[in-house]
Amino acid sequence: MPDDTSSSPARTAGANAPALPLTTLRDCFALLVTDPDPLALDGTPVPGLPDRLVALDELRDRLLAHSCPQATSDTAWKTVIRRARARGGAWTVGAAGMALPALRAVASRLGEHSDLDPADVQAEVLTGFLSALATIRLDLPRIAVRLRWAAYRAGLDLITQSLETPHPNPGLFHTRTVAQTQADGPYEVLAGAVADGVLTETEAALVAATRLNHVSVPAWAARHATPVRTAYRLRDRAEQRLLAHLTSHGPQATDGEPPSRPPGPPAGSATPAMAGVLAVTGVSA
Secondary structure (H helix, E strand, O other): OOOOOOOOOOOOOOOOOOOOHHHHHHHHHHHHOOOOOOOEEEOOOOOOOOOOEEEHHHHHHHHHOOOOOHHHHHHHHHHHHHHHHHHOOHHHHHHHHHOHHHHHHHHHHHHOOOOOOHHHHHHHHHHHHHHHHHHOOOOOOOHHHHHHHHHHHHHHHHHHHOOOOOOOOOOOOOOHHHHHHOOOHHHHHHHHHHHOOOOOHHHHHHHHHHHHOOOOHHHHHHHOOOOHHHHHHHHHHHHHHHHHHHOOOOOOOOOOOOOOOOOOOOOOOOOHHHHHHHHHOOOOO
């Protein structure tokens, strides 16, 4: 079934105005899943899917259902990603089309407090997703969440780069050079914290922007229409939960039990990624 919704209305300034990137993706995906020969995945080897060919738009809807088991989502995404990597073309578009609801939400959220052209924000979000599609680890759980986070981080980086902010005191945070040497380890820790319900996307984005991307808290607060004191409190509370999580104790950000994760190293033996986050939040590993 074609997806007839879009994150933004089509541009109407002129007949030749280019379509927004996610609108183009929506239209291309709709063509791929149109009968009589839609792009489809054999559901037989995927637990929780019917024993037949499942068109990618139907697959997307099934994976978005709250009742969808995590194992079903991860197995289906692994298969789609492997085909996109091996075959490219239609399967790459198909994978992006499956993620379209998440990409629209990310672009819309980022665009609410940005003066950038929506086309630029959408393009960067889509580029971040496609880059992650080619590199994301398939042996770790919550693939869809990690893909969404990669898209969000790409869009956030574009927005933060557009801000003219004073350089923070290097004695308080890691410099950009040090952060880069950690090969995105701290970002992966933040993504895992979002997946586990320890942090919200907003909290993770705030920590990433102000601790890793050299954006001041007042600048972040202004961009997100948030009082500065509120932003500081939000970051402080998020970092307290994150540090408690990394040292295997402490409250969760959401009600209910978070998804289970393999047991991590004990306190005092932090991994390099954990050490990176601990360092930028001002606590020694």
